[in-house]
Amino acid sequence: MLDKFGIAKRIAKELKDGYYVNLGIGIPTLVANYVPEGIEVILQSENGLLGIGPFPFEGEEDPDLINAGKQTVTTLKGSSFFDSAMSFGMIRSGRVDLTVLGAMEVADNGDIANWKIPGKMVKGMGGAMDLVASAKHIIVAMQHVNKAGESKLLPACTLPITGLGCVKKVVTELGVFDIDQRGFVLLERAPGVSVEYIKEKTAGRLVVEGDIPEMEL
């Protein structure tokens, strides 16, 4: 089974040289720490920065320079700033190659819910609805089950939808899944996790074809 760092590490293997990538808050942010050697990706922050640099050194934080998670960051050689309309312009027009984001639920038809629990949690969708409606590739990084032990990979989302049919890949602590018209297609198992266990924890349609390899990190 993977921890959150393992999930991030596995997703980092999906990065390709030259990709412009938007990383959501939480596990997706960690992906930046595992960019494979020899690959250059440019991180987009929807509050108006291309080329997110590492956290500043202590004492060098700049209140005018944050990422979309409101954390202090730095620029890199070649970074640029822009306003929020241009930021979503580059997202909407398909310039951002990959979006990695978290989810509360994903359905086996690619629907995603990640912005609201009616009557309980009201945080808002931020840029998530824009991103899922327009990104070329979307990978969801999430826990396979919720705190109550219930599957978050479902036949249909029960929470308010963020976007319809947009998720094509999911990485959880248990495995890697593609989504096609048949449902969640199991591609890889996390170390030490059996196919049987994944079946037990997946409520949506699950496709298991042949031997499922254990993932290499």
Place this chain on the structure above:
Amino acid sequence: MLNKVVANAQEAIKDIKDHSVIMLGGFGLCGIPENCIDALVKSGVQNLTCISNNAGVDDFGIGLLLKTRQVKKMIASYVGENAEFERQLLSGELEVELIPQGTLATRCMAAGYGMPAIYTPAGVGTEVAIGKESREFNGKTYLMEYAFDADYAIVKAWKGDTHGNLIFRATSRNFNPLMAMAGKTTIVEVEELVEPGVLDPDQIHTPGIYVNKIFKGLHYEKRIEQVTTRKK
């Protein structure tokens, strides 16, 4: 002769009446018009509709106006950092319209560009789409979203001149130049107010034509929401 300069924040916001619709620039606490928010709190103006990406935190930014119950309605994309906001929303005291961040930005842009509406794929098939006109272009569905119609835009720039030409700094730019273009009346506070000719015309982000009132902010706390650092 152009005379857009006002003495201070109180002077800048003095015409804002109860029930006004105001836009406030900033992303989180980054690039927010701190001085104008303080002046709005002191003015006691009531029943405001605020359009802003976020709602501040409990004791800073728009959170200050929520605490004093001066906000009737909030239009925002993400409000996760404010417990008082969540309480007022869940209890029904505060009217809230949550909209996708790109839609928020583009509805500002449309207002500034004189376009009545835009089409966006964000929110199709979600509760955001309820009651909205949709249209298909090249096989994909888009929602029609109207340009904002705000009485005032209150923004914060880094540098400005007395003609209202503005330059923003780093990611404090965010919604500020968009809202500056979108308000019926645009009020700007700057860290540095200079004479015409000091700012390079090639570097101007917002031309002065969009700005009605400008002043130098007295004090900037520039609070950081999440200080994240690494060791040297």
